[in-house]
């Protein structure tokens with residue numbers, strides 16, 4: 001019988017953790033600088049028990065979700081507009097292309113000056129991280145829809161809203177999904193930056209927890225929060241984007 | 257030009273002096289030039305001619321997907337300027353939507369047809385899928401079908417909404433001989449029972465003679481009408497009929513004579 005596929009990474013992961021633990025305990029490094037896995041585990045457990053981890057994760061996820069949804073809700077129609085009108089493409093389209101190359105951390109100072117250290121500022125940063133990537137992805141994928149599909153649909157009487165929702169949008173969906181995924185990744189990075197650098201008075205997220213760890217010189221907390229951040233990113237991919245992409249590929253015969 | 261004006265008023269699709277050019281990388285290509293042709297209501301017209309003589313272009317123009325550069329195309333006296341549900345096209349490459357299964361592909365056009373209940377639409381879609389022998393494939397997505405099956409779904413999709421004018425671009429080219437012979441029968445049945453107007457493009461002269469009331473032979477560079485053959489054989493016609501084979505041989509001879517002509521001879 002073949003061992004299950006998950007076995008190999010689990011075994012290798014355990015070996016690395018074991019080696020790390022042994023290395024720290026043998027006293028070759030200062031455990032204030034390099035905490036052992038068990039120390040991180042202890043922090044993790046206590047942060048779970050006093051509820052600080054859960055509430056920080058919730059605050060961060062809520063900001064990310066709301067900002068991402070707003071960004072997508074703006075980006076998708078604007079991208080479609082850019083695909084449809086060359087005037088929009090030459091103005092909004094080019095602007096988006098430029099702003100997309102701007103690292104979204106750069107929006108943090110703007111947001112703080114404009115909104116102050118509050119929820120609106122963080123949301124603004126997340127939206128700015130999402131929206132440009134989504135605009136570009138939607139514009140490009142709508143423009144590369146096969147003309148043959150449009151011609152076929154039009155001879156069957158499809159026009160306007162019907163054509164957009166039943167033909168253009170489904171045909172462009174794979175590109176739109178990868179644009180959303182990219183927007184999500186940008187938003188996630190910029191949110192972390194905002195939370196770490198600025199004290200957002202309206203709620204303490206994972207970034208604040210990380211920042212607090214630094215102030216207290218608590219390496220176990222810093223590394224622990226980093227692991228949670230990695231975990232959230234992986235989870236978003238595993239339970240949201242990957243299944244959609246796999247389903248899209250499979251239903252269109254693009255699976256390799 | 258028709259001598260008697262009444263034939264003019266009956267003719268449903270009227271092409272007069274139609275010219276269409278494309279600007280490609282190699283300069284201006286005249287795809288079709290000075291095509292004057294009338295397709296009567298309920299007529300089965302077949303276009304034949306060598307590759308590149310503008311057959312697909314002519315269908316796109318009739319469909320309203322492209323605009324003429326010179327001349328005019330009229331349907332019942334009104335200019336054809338955009339696609340409409342009264343003229344369905346079956347494209348040379350099957351244009352099935354990869355995100356829909358076979359049944360949903362056939363339903364696409366039916367859903368845009370007003371005055372039907374959902375049950376009637378589904379019933380019609382199933383009927384045409386069954387007609388092309390794919391009743392058991394209704395849940396299959398295009399990539400799960402063979403090339404011939406995809407073409408049959410595309411055929412079902414163009415027949416299902418029952419349009420007045422059907423424009424078909426080599427609809428049977430990817431099919432095996434048996435399915436094809438069966439579909440020759442079916443399409444003739446649909447044609448005579450439903451009083452459709454059909455313009456069909458093919459490279460197969462026998463197919464042209466089997467299906468067409470008239471066969472229009474086009475010549476390339478630029479695409480022009482070379483000769484029109486009236487086919488007066490009784491329907492339903494069978495592809496193996498000897499009379500049909502004789503006529504097909506005549507047309508083949510004409511076609512190869514045109515192809516052999518030096519280019520100046522065309523002017």
Ligand SMILES: Nc1ncnc2c1ncn2[C@@H]1O[C@H](COP(=O)(O)OP(=O)(O)OP(=O)(O)O)[C@@H](O)[C@H]1O
Nearest residue numbers: 278279280285287306307308309310311312313314
């Ligand atoms: N969109 C286009 N842009 C440029 N040239 C075109 C375009 N469409 C057709 N042509 C040219 O017009 C001519 C006629 O093309 P068309 O597709 O109508 O030929 P056809 O008779 O259908 O050929 P086949 O039997 O191979 O399908 C060709 O020379 C082709 O290169």
Ligand SMILES: [Mg+2]
Nearest residue numbers: 311312348425
């Ligand atoms: Mg063609």
